[in-house]
Amino acid sequence: MADYQTFEHDVLVIGSGGAGLRAAIEASATGVSVGLVCKCLLGKAHTVMAEGGIAAALANVDDRDNWKVHFADTMRGGQYVNNWRMAELHAREAPARVRELEAWGAVFDRTPDGRILQRNFGGHKYPRLAHVGDRTGLEMLRTLQDHGVHQGIDVHMECTILTLLKEGDRVVGAFGYEREKGTFRVYRAKAVVLATGGIGRAFKITSNSWDCTGDGHSLAYHAGAELIDMEFVQFHPTGMVWPPSVCGILVTEGVRGEGGVLRNSEGKRFMFGDIPENYRSQTADNEEEGWRYTQGDRDARRPPELLTRDHVARCIVREIKEGRGSPHGGVFLDISWIRKKLSNASEHIKRKLPSMYHQFKQLANIDITAEAMEVGPTTHYIMGGIRVDADTQMSRLPGLFAAGECAAGINGANRLGGNSLSDLLVFGKRAGEYAAQFSRENKTGVVNPGQIEETVSEALESFNRGSKGSAADGNPYEIQYELQRFMQDLVGIVRKETEMTEAIDRITELWIRSKSVAAHGNRQYNPAWHTALDLRSLLTVSEAITVSALNRKESRGGHYRDDYPQKDPALGKLNVVVWKGRDGTIQVRHEPLPEMPDELKGIIEEMK
Ligand SMILES: Cc1cc2nc3c(=O)[nH]c(=O)nc-3n(C[C@H](O)[C@H](O)[C@H](O)COP(=O)(O)OP(=O)(O)OC[C@H]3O[C@@H](n4cnc5c(N)ncnc54)[C@H](O)[C@@H]3O)c2cc1C
Numbered sequence: 001m002a003d004y005q006t007f008e009h010d011v012l013v014i015g016s017g018g019a020g021l022r023a024a025i026e027a028s029a030t031g032v033s034v035g036l037v038c039k040c041l042l043g044k045a046h047t048v049m050a051e052g053g054i055a056a057a058l059a060n061v062d063d064r065d066n067w068k069v070h071f072a073d074t075m076r077g078g079q080y081v082n083n084w085r086m087a088e089l090h091a092r093e094a095p096a097r098v099r100e101l102e103a104w105g106a107v108f109d110r111t112p113d114g115r116i117l118q119r120n121f122g123g124h125k126y127p128r129l130a131h132v133g134d135r136t137g138l139e140m141l142r143t144l145q146d147h148g149v150h151q152g153i154d155v156h157m158e159c160t161i162l163t164l165l166k167e168g169d170r171v172v173g174a175f176g177y178e179r180e181k182g183t184f185r186v187y188r189a190k191a192v193v194l195a196t197g198g199i200g201r202a203f204k205i206t207s208n209s210w211d212c213t214g215d216g217h218s219l220a221y222h223a224g225a226e227l228i229d230m231e232f233v234q235f236h237p238t239g240m241v242w243p244p245s246v247c248g249i250l251v252t253e254g255v256r257g258e259g260g261v262l263r264n265s266e267g268k269r270f271m272f273g274d275i276p277e278n279y280r281s282q283t284a285d286n287e288e289e290g291w292r293y294t295q296g297d298r299d300a301r302r303p304p305e306l307l308t309r310d311h312v313a314r315c316i317v318r319e320i321k322e323g324r325g326s327p328h329g330g331v332f333l334d335i336s337w338i339r340k341k342l343s344n345a346s347e348h349i350k351r352k353l354p355s356m357y358h359q360f361k362q363l364a365n366i367d368i369t370a371e372a373m374e375v376g377p378t379t380h381y382i383m384g385g386i387r388v389d390a391d392t393q394m395s396r397l398p399g400l401f402a403a404g405e406c407a408a409g410i411n412g413a414n415r416l417g418g419n420s421l422s423d424l425l426v427f428g429k430r431a432g433e434y435a436a437q438f439s440r441e442n443k444t445g446v447v448n449p450g451q452i453e454e455t456v457s458e459a460l461e462s463f464n465r466g467s468k469g470s471a472a473d474g475n476p477y478e479i480q481y482e483l484q485r486f487m488q489d490l491v492g493i494v495r496k497e498t499e500m501t502e503a504i505d506r507i508t509e510l511w512i513r514s515k516s517v518a519a520h521g522n523r524q525y526n527p528a529w530h531t532a533l534d535l536r537s538l539l540t541v542s543e544a545i546t547v548s549a550l551n552r553k554e555s556r557g558g559h560y561r562d563d564y565p566q567k568d569p570a571l572g573k574l575n576v577v578v579w580k581g582r583d584g585t586i587q588v589r590h591e592p593l594p595e596m597p598d599e600l601k602g603i604i605e606e607m608k
Helices: 018-029 065-078 084-103 136-149 215-223 277-282 287-294 311-320 338-342 345-352 354-364 419-441 449-464 475-488 497-514 527-551 599-606
Strands: 005-014 034-037 155-157 159-167 168-176 183-192 233-240 261-263 331-334 373-382 399-400 574-580 586-592
Touching: 005 155, 005 168, 005 233, 005 419, 005 497, 018 034, 018 136, 018 183, 018 419, 018 574, 034 183, 034 233, 065 599, 084 136, 084 345, 084 419, 136 419, 136 586, 159 183, 159 215, 159 449, 159 527, 168 449, 183 215, 183 419, 215 574, 233 354, 261 497, 277 449, 311 373, 345 475, 354 373, 373 419, 399 419, 475 497, 475 527, 497 527, 527 574, 527 586
Parallel strands: 005 034, 005 183, 034 155, 183 399
Antiparallel strands: 159 168, 168 183, 233 373, 261 331, 331 373, 574 586
């Protein structure tokens, strides 16, 4: 251990997105020492890409909104397999977290009377998303970062954590490498918070940034924590489809929230033919009413383009499969039509959706104020993740906490837009608070040098294989690409048993091949080596998703099975849980959801 640089903190937060920064701020505010380690540069975490807004029942635009409506919307969106306690805490606490962010300097868009403006989004009954144009994530991260750096948090940038260090069951630190220099680091901590974000890079088409490789899910799984809901992956209905180099980049739901409509190649608004029975009373059945809703009309019903994401994504896939798609394999999303309604439509679009305007102008040479965009589904978000206690965010391993996209529970089978940014704030704060408390109540643990040596030898193995004369010389990029391709095709938007079984076989084969990949050159900023190291996380989460999806024999939320297209009420009462068995193989079980208190059941009934 003497060979490695060692750092010691009371609380170590892994990940500098919204969840990690909020956790670090909270822990540090209690007076404990905090280290924040991230694979990326500070300020570059994926949260920066969030566009549409933060969901919180502030009731600034519609005074009928309150936490109960937000709670009921979140549970309905999650098809009632959410952790009810997390959904309750989230709905109750989100408004305070947003106001706090404003007090720390976030400059939100404003209502005419100067309050935080809120916009409509799919599945939210009232306009609820506090936003900053379509750059909300950027403003959120900037604000948290500005606030955090003044609190004395130690930041360790461009360092990838490879393993969690344990003493018995307890997590007592983490071990990783500096991406730039290739040298190893030991982090000793009394408590560790995982805030490593999503898994989008396990799929070929994704809106997620390069570091969303499911590392936190994988670190927790290999350390002995449980993962739940991994079958629930959200495919956002609108990503760019053209040109190929930008395929998957998100087209925010804010476009539809501001009046954008979906049409097929015949010019038909196909979503009008696809309103599920349970949404009929809330959904407009004519264009005029849908437009009034996007203008914040209290009594209008929402346009069908704002139905839940899984539903809209499947309708788009159907249009494409049945030959009514756009020239590059998507459908049309048109906001330019609002010129018929607004004299200043062009300025309005540029003001409300500046990033979208520039994104299409620069990347696809399309002027969205005058032309329709081409869009198709993209892998966007995972509802599943590390199983945590709702109040404290601690996993089943003492000292290991998780928050943000890598933790599970709040979203159930599907997340409503805007509920991630509020989740990061609410549960990031809670994770930081309880990790700090744990660190005050426990001494620094003992790090096992054997565990470190084993990790180092595994991490450097690919260099030995890359040496001259070595027989094995697998290419990490090939394995990564192959995995992404078949995960998209076999475990994507529409799933079935035969294809997922094939995916399991292919994952098993890639596990074997991953043990023979070779890295060449030296350890200083070596992308092939980094890719080889990422494979463990990508394969772990892919296996967890596929095993969980095979075990949920029904369709619900983000999980759609061609061979079981209906919901099964019995499975609607269960979580699928996976964990690493003693023999190192993945284990799975169904577990009943915790019973919801009558008071909350009453709220859901009332809102129906
Ligand atoms: C284009 C886009 C737009 C979106 N818009 C919205 C929106 O409007 N509203 C909304 O609610 N949600 C939105 N989302 C979802 C939301 O942005 C994410 O779910 C959320 O930002 C995740 O935040 P996080 O803090 O959990 O993780 P991230 O922001 O992904 O941060 C993860 C951090 O962990 C670090 N990390 C990862 N692995 C390691 C490792 N092994 N070692 C060290 N560090 C590691 C990363 O470098 C990074 O710093 C959007 C998503 C996308 C892709």
